[in-house]
Amino acid sequence: MKYTIVIGVSSGIAAYKIVDLIKILKYKNIEIEVIMTNTAVKIFGVEMFEKAAGKKVYTDLVPDGFDYREVLKKREVEHIKLADAASLFVIAPATANIIGKIAAGIADDFLTTTILATEAPVLICPSMNIHMWENPIVQKNLDELKKLGYFILHPDSGQLACGYEGVGRLAHPQKIAEEILRLLYEKEKLKGKKIIITAGGTSEPIDAVRTITNRASGKMGTAIAQECYLRGADVLLLKSKTAVGTNAPQDTSGVASWKFDPGSLLRELDPGSYRGHDSPDGGVIKIEIFETAKNLEELIKKYIKNYDILFHTAAVSDFLPEKIIDKKLDSQKPVVLKLRPAPKILHQIKSWNKKIKLVGFKAVYKLEEKELIDAGIKKLKESNSDYIIVNDVGKEGVGFGVDTNEVYIVSPKGFLVKIPKASKKEVARKILDYIFR
Ligand SMILES: Cc1cc2nc3c(=O)[nH]c(=O)nc-3n(C[C@H](O)[C@H](O)[C@H](O)COP(=O)(O)O)c2cc1C
Structure with a gap:
């Protein structure tokens, strides 16, 4: 079975590591789609992600030259198409901001709108400064999302980009890939029943x-x-x-x-x-x-x-x-x-x-x-x-x-x-x- 993973890249400083994740998943013959937040685009640009994915990266809900008549003619909206195509949705890195937005049901850009529209399982891979991570609002949002059935991959501990030491490092791309494969494998568990x-x-x-x-x-x-x-x-x-x-x-x-x-x-x-x-x-x-x-x-x-x-x-x-x-x-x-x-x-x-x-x-x-x-x-x-x-x-x-x-x-x-x-x-x-x- 051919799986499609939609990866949402928000503007955590660890976002550059997602290039490795894309490579691992492509090696496993998994179809990849990438959506980036505007701040992630500002910090990293789209080129390295487009190169890794081998295709266009989605960024703007309403791109330049958008014509609503095309939508009505084709009966097709890009973010809904992606939401429906996802076998699994992965947000990596997930900023404190995107976690808060998902928990609050906010859909004000391509990524958050697509997440709200998907019924695929969603894996969230947070990464942030240790004080942001320990902030009770962030923890409350994560608890809320867990209760709603979102999967959370706990960040690693270690040296953080901001100079602090502690919890907040994005899980290693290999670990994220393993979690993705585990969730996809779950999909096969009742095959034949x-x-x-x-x-x-x-x-x-x-x-x-x-x-x-x-x-x-x-x-x-x-x-x-x-x-x-x-x-x-x-x-x-x-x-x-x-x-x-x-x-x-x-x-x-x-x-x-x-x-x-x-x-x-x-x-x-x-x-x-x-x-x-x-x-x-x-x-x-x-x-x-x-x-x-x-x-x-x-x-x-x-x-x-x-x-x-x-x-x-x-x-x-x-x-x-x-x-x-x-x-x-x-x-x-x-x-x-x-x-x-x-x-x-x-x-x-x-x-x-x-x-x-x-x-x-x-x-x-x-x-x-x-x-x-x-x-x-x-x-x-x-x-x-x-x-x-x-x-x-x-x-x-x-x-x-x-x-x-x-x-x-x-x-x-x-x-x-x-x-x-x-x-x-x-x-x-x-x-x-x-x-x-
Ligand atoms: C250089 C830089 C690194 C950042 N790293 C992180 C991070 O690792 N985690 C985080 O939650 N926010 C981080 N931020 C803050 C987010 O970029 C900021 O909250 C932004 O509004 C999030 O937008 P987004 O979730 O739409 O990408 C960083 C900001 C900058 C300028």
Whole structure:
């Protein structure tokens, strides 16, 4: 597989070392694109980078002679093209300034705009004066970025260009290259594995227009699907109609696919043009949409025999209306709804494919840590799962609807690990690191 690394060069004094990094990566047959900040251009010029990369370096968001009509004609914007092309985005050296700008979501030049637009993993390689490095604002920004799933390569210690001695030297180009290759290798780790992820919440009809549902957004499941895909797995995402970004067909009979261009996994594409086929390199996440628990059960049964692993993150209704009213209820009259407990899909999955590696999710509400772990172990036994991932949705920033999560993993060996609160993307990464370690 041919990878493209986009290297963002900001104006750290160590920027000249990036020429060596480019040479190492080119030797590994990796496609390189370079973006420089204006200050980096002022200090170093573009020539040595263009020579090393063997192509033009990007610097200006709006270059001389820019004509917006060309953009409209070609339907192509340079920085978005680069953002999408990146298998991995590397910022080296990363100044205190660029770190602060990324953490604040600022996009005021070519580099920061492209970073904001990419969905590729981003590796940040800071380098700066020791006092800048120790400044709590810089450390706070780095912590924030780490929580959001950015990778940070710690700077080395030693003699600094400013005359100080201490932490702040750009990691050696060889070390940066190794980290890049490690991250790219991660992409291959689940190659050949077939993984189903269920995501979102079921909706059960009450009458012709109303449903009972829950607050699940599908964000955790979608993050796991994305991460499995990035690691090379063949992914089928069964997601609810109510889950994030569902523009896909609501016909559950056909497989829809999202094309993957690394920068836009979660961008909706015209489903019609991707229906029912994979690209030759497997570059899609296949999607099926469900609405009710019954739909979901049917879909799992349809596919499960051909898959190796199932992450069941979907929140399936615990109750179903005893009968569905075949018309629109009169809103002026009181209604008594009778609900019955719904069958537990998770508990049946192993009976549909006993070889499947089953990862179940359990939401608890405001429990002490010990009770939470006990609830996970009980669920594990009831469902015969290989792992149960428990979260306490009563905690702020955990579980339904939000962008962050905090989870505990249990297996038949008992409690394994707590993944502290972080973005769902980061939590998804750690769950996979743990389960496939
Ligand atoms: C000679 C020189 C060396 C610099 N080295 C660094 C550095 O190593 N790290 C850093 O964070 N800033 C360094 N700076 C400061 C940045 O250039 C400055 O904060 C600039 O605004 C950053 O812009 P940029 O992030 O868009 O490149 C240096 C400035 C100069 C003039």
